[in-house]
Amino acid sequence: VLCNILGDFPSRLVGFGSFDYFTPLLGGMLLGIPSIIHEQNGNMGIVNRLFSKRVKVVASGSHSPQFPSGTNWVFTGNPIRKEILSNLGHAYEFPSDQKINVLIIGGSQGARIFDQIIPDAISGLPGELLQRLSIHQQVREENLSDVESIYQGLGVDYEIKPFYGNIPELMTKSQLIIARSGASSIAEIMAMGLPSILVPFAAASNDEQTINSKSLEKAGAAIVLGENILKPELMSEAIVSILGNPEKARQMAATSKSLGVADAAKRLGDLVDNPKDGAKN
Incomplete structure (x- = not known):
């Protein structure tokens, strides 16, 4: 993974909570690449919880999440399908x-x-x-x-x-x-x-x-x-x-x-482009 990252060095890494994102997020952290995670639920799964205080910001799909203490999060909502x-x-x-x-x-x-x-x-x-x-x-x-x-x-x-x-x-x-x-x-x-x-x-x-x-x-x-x-x-x-x-x-x-949030996908994209401080649990 590190070789892949180094071969096409990204400006950001974004994780969405599954175990598939563990290694890329870990590699990004070791290389100092700004990373963001999106959590669709009001509480976190294992991978997002592990990285919640190590990433720049957590994009929250929930208005009132129960995230680990010290998590920097911004409400974006959850992207919804085109239909x-x-x-x-x-x-x-x-x-x-x-x-x-x-x-x-x-x-x-x-x-x-x-x-x-x-x-x-x-x-x-x-x-x-x-x-x-x-x-x-x-x-x-x-x-x-x-x-x-x-x-x-x-x-x-x-x-x-x-x-x-x-x-x-x-x-x-x-x-x-x-x-x-x-x-x-x-x-x-x-x-x-x-x-x-x-x-x-x-x-x-x-x-x-x-x-x-x-x-x-x-x-x-x-x-x-x-x-x-x-x-x-x-x-x-x-x-x-x-x-x-x-x-x-x-x-x-x-x-x-x-x-409701109709523009959640745009909010998430904007946050990836410009990570910022949000609320603190």
Whole structure:
């Protein structure tokens, strides 16, 4: 690695947290090359934690990170994909008498607990609200028939799939999103300005999804439900508290939008070009 660095001597080194970046960052440190790391979550993985106080600055994807004491960090946000960026002109709307769209996604493979809990939670909603719902839910392949049976029995409008290729489009039409709280998901939800119910993945190694969700919860842009205590009744209450109160839904959407960062990639690039002092943990 040192030979490669010396052969094409860089002015900066940037790491993004995986073990692939350990050796380049170490080589850069030994050669005195200014280095920066980007941390997408509210707390750090092993590699970023090792270098957090040895780099010029840490670019934080989180508004309120829990970084090691003495870390010099600047909030940049997390870069978001172009498909989301191209849909940012959409304004949040809560219809007075039309269908209310609810988008439920659980990550690339779906979330088994969503398949188990959310259909029962929908079953427990007041009839007037239930009749207005249009549900788009990502469901694991093995659970499709069970979930479909429940929604058919309720007579609710629904579409269930193991995978959606048009998530950005569905987000523009949604009044509520129920999701995990991975860093990229949080960034996209905020950029789109949606009220959300977030269920952090309990098995995440550093509990980063819980930390990621806290800034939205604290600001009033999301309701956070812990996976370990999640029950259909709690989910029903959360859904009703948002969709049963259009003004609250609009306020949550506005707050979510205010937290979003559409130009995170530019902010990160500018910080790489001109590392600066930021906040200190």
